[in-house]
Amino acid sequence: MSREIPYKIYLEENEMPKQWYNVRADMKNKPAPLLNPDTNQPMTLPELEQVFCTELAKQELDDTTPFFDIPEEILGFYKMYRPSPLVRAYCLEKKLDTPAKIYYKFEGNNTSGSHKLNSAIAQAYYAKKQGLKGVTTETGAGQWGTALSMACSYFDLDCKVYMVKCSYEQKPFRREVMRTYGASVTPSPSMDTQVGRQILEKHPGTSGSLGCAISEAVEVATHSEGYRYVLGSVLSQVLLHQTVIGLETKTALDKYDITPDIIIGCAGGGSNLGGLVSPFIGDMLRGEKQYQVIAVEPASCPSLTRGKYAYDFCDTGMVCPLAKMYTLGSGFIPSANHAGGLRYHGMSSVLSQLYADGYMEARSVEQTAVFTAAEQFARVEGILPAPESSHAIKVAIDEALKCKETGEEKTIVFGLTGTGYFDMYAYESFHDGTMQDYIPTDEDLEPGFASLPKVK
Amino acid sequence: MSREIPYKIYLEENEMPKQWYNVRADMKNKPAPLLNPDTNQPMTLPELEQVFCTELAKQELDDTTPFFDIPEEILGFYKMYRPSPLVRAYCLEKKLDTPAKIYYKFEGNNTSGSHKLNSAIAQAYYAKKQGLKGVTTETGAGQWGTALSMACSYFDLDCKVYMVKCSYEQKPFRREVMRTYGASVTPSPSMDTQVGRQILEKHPGTSGSLGCAISEAVEVATHSEGYRYVLGSVLSQVLLHQTVIGLETKTALDKYDITPDIIIGCAGGGSNLGGLVSPFIGDMLRGEKQYQVIAVEPASCPSLTRGKYAYDFCDTGMVCPLAKMYTLGSGFIPSANHAGGLRYHGMSSVLSQLYADGYMEARSVEQTAVFTAAEQFARVEGILPAPESSHAIKVAIDEALKCKETGEEKTIVFGLTGTGYFDMYAYESFHDGTMQDYIPTDEDLEPGFASLPKVK
Numbered sequence: 004m005s006r007e008i009p010y011k012i013y014l015e016e017n018e019m020p021k022q023w024y025n026v027r028a029d030m031k032n033k034p035a036p037l038l039n040p041d042t043n044q045p046m047t048l049p050e051l052e053q054v055f056c057t058e059l060a061k062q063e064l065d066d067t068t069p070f071f072d073i074p075e076e077i078l079g080f081y082k083m084y085r086p087s088p089l090v091r092a093y094c095l096e097k098k099l100d101t102p103a104k105i106y107y108k109f110e111g112n113n114t115s116g117s118h119k120l121n122s123a124i125a126q127a128y129y130a131k132k133q134g135l136k137g138v139t140t141e142t143g144a145g146q147w148g149t150a151l152s153m154a155c156s157y158f159d160l161d162c163k164v165y166m167v168k169c170s171y172e173q174k175p176f177r178r179e180v181m182r183t184y185g186a187s188v189t190p191s192p193s194m195d196t197q198v199g200r201q202i203l204e205k206h207p208g209t210s211g212s213l214g215c216a217i218s219e220a221v222e223v224a225t226h227s228e229g230y231r232y233v234l235g236s237v238l239s240q241v242l243l244h245q246t247v248i249g250l251e252t253k254t255a256l257d258k259y260d261i262t263p264d265i266i267i268g269c270a271g272g273g274s275n276l277g278g279l280v281s282p283f284i285g286d287m288l289r290g291e292k293q294y295q296v297i298a299v300e301p302a303s304c305p306s307l308t309r310g311k312y313a314y315d316f317c318d319t320g321m322v323c324p325l326a327k328m329y330t331l332g333s334g335f336i337p338s339a340n341h342a343g344g345l346r347y348h349g350m351s352s353v354l355s356q357l358y359a360d361g362y363m364e365a366r367s368v369e370q371t372a373v374f375t376a377a378e379q380f381a382r383v384e385g386i387l388p389a390p391e392s393s394h395a396i397k398v399a400i401d402e403a404l405k406c407k408e409t410g411e412e413k414t415i416v417f418g419l420t421g422t423g424y425f426d427m428y429a430y431e432s433f434h435d436g437t438m439q440d441y442i443p444t445d446e447d448l449e450p451g452f453a454s455l456p457k458v459k
Numbered sequence: 460m461s462r463e464i465p466y467k468i469y470l471e472e473n474e475m476p477k478q479w480y481n482v483r484a485d486m487k488n489k490p491a492p493l494l495n496p497d498t499n500q501p502m503t504l505p506e507l508e509q510v511f512c513t514e515l516a517k518q519e520l521d522d523t524t525p526f527f528d529i530p531e532e533i534l535g536f537y538k539m540y541r542p543s544p545l546v547r548a549y550c551l552e553k554k555l556d557t558p559a560k561i562y563y564k565f566e567g568n569n570t571s572g573s574h575k576l577n578s579a580i581a582q583a584y585y586a587k588k589q590g591l592k593g594v595t596t597e598t599g600a601g602q603w604g605t606a607l608s609m610a611c612s613y614f615d616l617d618c619k620v621y622m623v624k625c626s627y628e629q630k631p632f633r634r635e636v637m638r639t640y641g642a643s644v645t646p647s648p649s650m651d652t653q654v655g656r657q658i659l660e661k662h663p664g665t666s667g668s669l670g671c672a673i674s675e676a677v678e679v680a681t682h683s684e685g686y687r688y689v690l691g692s693v694l695s696q697v698l699l700h701q702t703v704i705g706l707e708t709k710t711a712l713d714k715y716d717i718t719p720d721i722i723i724g725c726a727g728g729g730s731n732l733g734g735l736v737s738p739f740i741g742d743m744l745r746g747e748k749q750y751q752v753i754a755v756e757p758a759s760c761p762s763l764t765r766g767k768y769a770y771d772f773c774d775t776g777m778v779c780p781l782a783k784m785y786t787l788g789s790g791f792i793p794s795a796n797h798a799g800g801l802r803y804h805g806m807s808s809v810l811s812q813l814y815a816d817g818y819m820e821a822r823s824v825e826q827t828a829v830f831t832a833a834e835q836f837a838r839v840e841g842i843l844p845a846p847e848s849s850h851a852i853k854v855a856i857d858e859a860l861k862c863k864e865t866g867e868e869k870t871i872v873f874g875l876t877g878t879g880y881f882d883m884y885a886y887e888s889f890h891d892g893t894m895q896d897y898i899p900t901d902e903d904l905e906p907g908f909a910s911l912p913k914v915k
Contacts, residue, residue: 083841179884381570382641385613427636430635
């Protein structure tokens, strides 16, 4: 007989993962390597470590080591805000009147408000260990920048954040959180960099873009003594660090002899999704178990469901290496959507390969439906979810309602990546009925596909 | 030998309190009764239940029953966001280089962002059980209104919030959180009520006040079939519900054989402070143990440190019963301070009596010093604290630094009531150096004292 399941399953400190899991080691079809955009040849360690910290560049290139020890200093930081709870959504189940059992792994109980901190602290640690002075990065809405500023503050590392100018001006709250942690936050484009000055000269009134902010952050990192550039998603190193989510989830489920049928995560660049599902897909790759894994993306930015599997630039500024991924093209400009963290044209190479190999399915959902699910969830489960996370909620509810029809008692696990406290303008537009859904037409996708680089 | 203390002590679900503790039962000198302002006679149950739910009115009047069972439905809701962690502040200790051991009870891991939810859910439950249609309340910055809207949504109860107009306009985020939970939020003064219409006629451009919002909420409650008024602090019933904080803290400490030397809480109307310290003061009242209990209040609103112990109105609108408390007078207008939750002219009757009897000491602190402590805390402990909570942090740090001087290994426990995610304007003014400290002169306090009612 199984034990009674509490509302929240917390691991003990000594049950927390001591290693990250590298799913690439178990993949028969390895993800395609990053390419140097100038030569179309695989990026080497010496090339990568000009931009990234050396240890992180090594992790990026390693597709054979199955486990990486989590350094003690990072474990110490994890203990401040982890383990995160695996919550049994009893109240949501009751509200839906479903025989399904719903669990969510909640990553929002830290000041950055999301899972981003799991990788930020790792990247800051390796930068510090390398004796660097600091790191640079870009941020849009500010979730990643916040996480990185917290991590850098902990290791007493300088943190330069280039924040898309319109967000800097319209979303002052996250900017202030970053400043609280001692980060310098510069609206992008800025006069600090050559690329910034060029853009400002051409378009004096521009409100900036993520692509431009990346280009500025990379320029500052590569032109400043003792600095490197760090990134919060897409990269394989980021997925590696984020597996702490999935590993904790698995341990918590195992404690209560629970085997999930369906695992659901929202999909932007892949950091949360990859972190949650990698350990489960590992079981599948090794032929031990079978799960239904669902990636959920916004209908306005449908890289998995409507993208091409091809080499592309990771950034719209086209300064980073080429990655093979499901992509809408770095020239694709997603329409306005309140889930800023999912407005990315491509998808992690690891997840793209797993999707191509059939280990994962994908669904796209529209934002008013997402906010309807978010509000329904908030009212019964208490937590006000981030728009990104709410994509997973939407599909979890859909699946639970299917169980209601069929009478199946499926176990559904989804990732609740964060809270929506800094997204209240989005909720406001939902309440006011001014929120709109955008689905790109095939014609809308053409310019993006036309921007794909030619790689043999 | 004691067990190693983890970063976060979480109770198991079955270790959570099943009863609230009524400290009044152990007090030899009972708090003075509420008085009817028209007759100066103690309020009776029939009088109180015209405004409050009957069961809550009974709790308000009961100063002899030591424990109240927590109803199952409330325990179920508590399990969604409780137990809250008791955190060992290892990183802060290290940063301060102190031999003191510092713990904080963190109440911010829920969407209301504070401890207010502990009483909101209780009050909503009793309203539902009584068959009411809904409840009314006022809110300033919105913390209490948010908590109440979450609680009402859970029990499917109508929730009418009167929000001070300037907050309604300047702080749209908490308003949207309340709307997410289905509450109706009305800027006060409004045309809904007689008192609102009168004030608008006299002062057409007014931005409202808490006193006016209370008056509107009470008027709507008493003039609408099936409605009652609810309040988030000051009242003895609220302190009762909030003892879940102190009881959990005590159980967690007991699990690891820890006896605190100093217990610190921020003090506004007393809801958090009373909830945290009541179980410990109970030990003192029964002669079992001795602790140093410290209430921390803003220097700009020093009710305990500079107020008078006298009967006064609980609200600036003078519609509520009279309570005997340390007060600056309901006519005292606190200067601008970013800790909106501590801008209250009086203090719970229970805590006032305990303070008068020497079970507690009080300190007042200035807000720039509070934000300096808040930022220091955030940078090492991760959590970005609410301005209110940071008052307790400030004094905890002061005490830890004293231990550094003396070499004493004192154990310090403080209440971290909530997060500051909706207070970033305050942090911004701190970062920009525009934050000011205000300490009222003795002359500034005179109009407040002159407003005290004459009660023999």
